[in-house]
Amino acid sequence: MVAVKGRGGFGSGLIASPWPPGKNIARHRRSYLVFILHRQKKYSRPNSRKRCAFDMAELLHLQNAILEMVATGSPLDVTMGRLCRDVEAELPEVVCSVLRIDRAGLLHPLAAPSLPASYCSALDGLSIGPEVGSCGTAAYYRVPVAVPDIARDPKWHGYADLALSLGLRACWSSPICGEDGRVLGTFAFYYRERRGPTEEEKAVVTTCLHLCMIALERHERALESDRLANNDALTGLANRARFNRVLSALPCGDPGAWALLVIDVDNLKVTNDTFGHPAGDELLKEVAARMARTVELDLVFRLGGDEFAIIVHNPSGHDDIEAVAERILAALDEPVICDGHLIQPRATIGGAILSAEDGTADSVRQKADFALYHAKETGRGGFVRYWPGIGTAITRRLSAIKNVNEALRDGRIHAYYQPLIDLDTGKIVGAEALCRLVTEEGNILSASEFHEATSDAHVACALTDRMLSQIVLDLRRWLDLGIRFEHIGLNVSYADIHRGMLGDRLASTFAGAGIPLNLLVVEITENVYIGRRDHVIADEVAAMRALGIRVALDDFGTGFASLTHLLTVPVDIIKIDKSFVAKPQPGAPSGVIVDGLLTIAQKLGIGVIAEGIEHPLQLAQLQAYGGTLGQGYLFSRAVDAHAMTALLQQRVPFSWQKAGPAAA
Numbered sequence: 260m261v262a263v264k265g266r267g268g269f270g271s272g273l274i275a276s277p278w279p280p281g282k283n284i285a286r287h288r289r290s291y292l293v294f295i296l297h298r299q300k301k302y303s304r305p306n307s308r309k310r311c312a313f314d315m316a317e318l319l320h321l322q323n324a325i326l327e328m329v330a331t332g333s334p335l336d337v338t339m340g341r342l343c344r345d346v347e348a349e350l351p352e353v354v355c356s357v358l359r360i361d362r363a364g365l366l367h368p369l370a371a372p373s374l375p376a377s378y379c380s381a382l383d384g385l386s387i388g389p390e391v392g393s394c395g396t397a398a399y400y401r402v403p404v405a406v407p408d409i410a411r412d413p414k415w416h417g418y419a420d421l422a423l424s425l426g427l428r429a430c431w432s433s434p435i436c437g438e439d440g441r442v443l444g445t446f447a448f449y450y451r452e453r454r455g456p457t458e459e460e461k462a463v464v465t466t467c468l469h470l471c472m473i474a475l476e477r478h479e480r481a482l483e484s485d486r487l488a489n490n491d492a493l494t495g496l497a498n499r500a501r502f503n504r505v506l507s508a509l510p511c512g513d514p515g516a517w518a519l520l521v522i523d524v525d526n527l528k529v530t531n532d533t534f535g536h537p538a539g540d541e542l543l544k545e546v547a548a549r550m551a552r553t554v555e556l557d558l559v560f561r562l563g564g565d566e567f568a569i570i571v572h573n574p575s576g577h578d579d580i581e582a583v584a585e586r587i588l589a590a591l592d593e594p595v596i597c598d599g600h601l602i603q604p605r606a607t608i609g610g611a612i613l614s615a616e617d618g619t620a621d622s623v624r625q626k627a628d629f630a631l632y633h634a635k636e637t638g639r640g641g642f643v644r645y646w647p648g649i650g651t652a653i654t655r656r657l658s659a660i661k662n663v664n665e666a667l668r669d670g671r672i673h674a675y676y677q678p679l680i681d682l683d684t685g686k687i688v689g690a691e692a693l694c695r696l697v698t699e700e701g702n703i704l705s706a707s708e709f710h711e712a713t714s715d716a717h718v719a720c721a722l723t724d725r726m727l728s729q730i731v732l733d734l735r736r737w738l739d740l741g742i743r744f745e746h747i748g749l750n751v752s753y754a755d756i757h758r759g760m761l762g763d764r765l766a767s768t769f770a771g772a773g774i775p776l777n778l779l780v781v782e783i784t785e786n787v788y789i790g791r792r793d794h795v796i797a798d799e800v801a802a803m804r805a806l807g808i809r810v811a812l813d814d815f816g817t818g819f820a821s822l823t824h825l826l827t828v829p830v831d832i833i834k835i836d837k838s839f840v841a842k843p844q845p846g847a848p849s850g851v852i853v854d855g856l857l858t859i860a861q862k863l864g865i866g867v868i869a870e871g872i873e874h875p876l877q878l879a880q881l882q883a884y885g886g887t888l889g890q891g892y893l894f895s896r897a898v899d900a901h902a903m904t905a906l907l908q909q910r911v912p913f914s915w916q917k918a919g920p921a922a923a
Contacts, residue, residue, distance in 0.1 A: 318466060321345050325470045335478040339370035342470060346463065347373060353460070354427065354449040357435075357471060358394050360387060360442055366395060369444065374425070381421055387442075390414045393432035394445040401442055403433040405455045422449065431456045433464055435471045443475040491561040493540055494547035502560040502568055506620045509570070511613060517572050518580045518612040519627045522550070522587065524565040525605040525639045529759070534600045541597035546604050549590040554583060568627075574612060584608045584642035603794065607634045611645040629653055636714035639753075659712035663696065667721055671697040674729040675897035678906060679748070679868065679890050682882055685912030691748040691782070691890060692730050693897045694722055705897075716754035723755045727765070731772045733900045738774065742907045746780045748811060753787045756796050762803035776806065780832060782813045804829060811868070815856075833860060837871020837891070840881070854884045861885070 324345070328338040343355035356371035364387050368379035385391060387398040396414050397404040406412045407429045409422050415430075422430065432447035446467055448456060456464070489501040497505070509517055524546055531539040543565070550567060551559050558570040569587075574580050591604040609631025611623050626645040632653060634643035643649075666672050672694065679689040696704040706713075713719040730747060737744070755761055761781075769776050781803060787796065800810050811832035835856065839849045853869075860867045869881050872891030881889060895906065 317349060318463070322466060322470065325474065329474050329477050332481070335474060336369055338474050339471065340372055342467060342474075343370045343372050346467065350448075350460065350463065352450065352452075354451075356394075356447045356449070357444060358382065358398075358447070359444045359475065360398055364398075366391075366398070366445075374449075378421055378425065390416065392418045393430040394447055397432040397434050397447075398442045398445050401434050401436065403431065405429075405431040407455045408453045426451050428453045429455065431460075431464075433468055435468055435475060437472060437476055443479075444471060446471050491547075494544050494561050496547050496551065496559050496561045496567075498560065499562045502562060505558060505560075505570065506624060509613075509620045511617055511620060511623075514613055514615045514617075515574065516613055517570060518574045518610060519623050520569040520571065520580065520584060520587075520608055520610040521562075521624075521627045521631045522567040522569070522606050522608045523631060523635060524567075525607055525635075526602070527565040529757070530597065530602055533759075534598060534602070538598035538600050538602065542595065542602055542604060545595045545597070546591060546606065549604075550587055553586050553590045580610045580612060581642060581644060584610060588640075588642065605640055607631065607639045608642040609634050609645070610642065656711040656714060659709050660715050660718055663709055663712040663718050663722065666696045666698075667718075667725060669699075671699075672722060672725045673697060673899065674726050674733065675899055676733075676747075676903040677890050677897040678895045678903070679745075679888060680894045682869075682878065682887055682889050686910070687744065687907060688888070689744045689746045689748070689780075690903060691897075692726060692750070694726055694750075695897070695899075713752055713754075716757075719752040719754040720758055723749075723751055726750075727768055729900070731768055731774060733903070734774050734778065735772045737904065737907060740904070740908070742904075744778070744907065746778050746809065748780045748782045750782045750784075750813070753796075756783070756787070756799045759795075759799070761799050762806045762808055765803070765808060766806050776808055780809045780811050782811045782834070784813045785815055800829060804831070811866075814870075830865065832866040832868060834868045834870050840869050840871050840877050840891075850880065850884075853881070853886075857885050 321342070325338060325342050328341065339357045343357060346355045347353060354371075354373045356374060357369045359367045359369045361367060366382055366385045366387060368382055371379055382394075385395060387395045389396060389399055390413060391399070392415055393404045393406045404414070406414060409415045409419050409428055409430060412419075415422070422428075427449045429450040429452065430447055431450075432445045434442045435444040435446055437443050446464060448460060448464065489497060491498045506519075524543065527539055527542060530542050543561075547559070547561060547567070550569065554569055554571070560568045560570075562568055569583070571580055571583055574583075587608065588606065591606050594601050594603045596602075609627050609629070611626035611630060613620075613623050617623050617626075626649075629649050630643045630645040633649050634641060636653075636656060637643070663672075673696075674692045675695045676690040676692055678687045679691060680686070681688050694706045696709055698704060713722065726749065730749060734747060749765075751761065765779065765781070766776055769779060783796075783800070804810055809831040810829075811834055812830045813834045814836045815833045833856070835853060839853050842849045857867055867886065867888065869886050869889040870891065872878055872881065872889045872893045874893060877891075878889070878893060898906070
């Protein structure tokens, strides 16, 4: 009897055993492999003239050779092939095979050097079962199955011709079981005569089963280690490390050969913050699954956090990657239940196609990142493809963000006010608060001159917070002076609304200053309110109106709005864009629209404010249509708080013969 002990690997040495000879068994515990063999002698089969047996030295040599291959990381199929060939060399009357069984219970040939490829292909993918040949049955019942006559045994029904055509008459298969009891595979002997295994063959197979178990478990551990190193644990997709290797291996000599899409899940953070990380994890898994189904054979990766990437091979052109992006966005359009909460997945996509200017794959990646950044800053929820000028646009935007952040830090952001006029009396009844930036040189910039900075959510929210704090101070001072007016308009951004609880924040700020909430009108552009079709915006607007805050739809008619939206979009006021006011002639298309809009709004109980009134003729026509409120340079430009205080205190109607006070 001999014991083999492996330290830090298998087969690192042999030690003699004090135990006497015993039965032909093998035992594997932790790093010990113990073989108990008969006294050294030749095994010989009855009625056999050939030497068909292992002696102890040969069996130990086989054992050490296989263990060394396992320890040094030889491929599993090579290791098992070596095992089968060595066994067949010593037992020439048998044909040896090793089958692997996956976790779905399907058979996969691993090594069968003496069997033709066609035979192995016929077995590949068969499900184990009670009558699936010797191997499928042995795996199913977890016990050795000997079939001495393949032609007559019902377990081989439907499979017998495969073996008989090769001259194989009998088969004995044993399950290879892991330490946890799971069946990993089968080890089989085929015979060219009708018979079962001999005792000597059983001893050899017992040793081989343990060698196979060690090799298969080592292989599974290696696969699991590789999976963990290259796959995202949450979604099962390939991870950033795998993405980096695949990307660096892509050829860059054929423009248009491949494209890259990078995707951000826009609402992951709000999902985590609102419903908890379990819900966020479920959202990520569902997004990953939908993308993997959508792009089929293309490669999908999770790069980390809320970021994914897809490599699209052989796109036919720009339209092709746009079509892929649209399919992804469409696939994400259906809500999903995440940890008991109904969540609508939202994503933004940037993409780039390999071009002649791209010397490396990293160049394409950088372009796709530029496109994603641009998409996120200019309007989340869509797709942007890289174009040559996008880098300049991003640089310009970053510069604007830097300038605004510095102005916020230095206190150079101020609230200016444009008076709101009662068109019948010429009196000021309110104002719209407009953001102004004072440069280090003292120049005053309107919001249109630094609007690119507001594409950054943090900057947009910081600007609104600064404006709100100044408006509250000015309102409190005016009320203390006994000045009465109907409302002050505050412009808010998409970022302000998506931050959540906007109404509560406004109500708390006004309450803290002792200002009635009905003096506030929140102005939202139609591009944000209607164009984005975002239920979060609709919910926030409903919450604000429930608190008594009036909501105005700004720039009405410039993009997505139509008269039908007045029936479905809950607002208190609509502000007609100046493009409709500019040509007020009777019968002109814009005049007809304004006339119809005023009539419909009046019947629906919605207030109307005309923007951009610059000439007396425009004013006269608006009055003829029944317009009652307006603002524009005809009355006054936006002025600072000090000048606005003076205007409010004058209580003198504006004259239509000249513009009001000049300001920014």
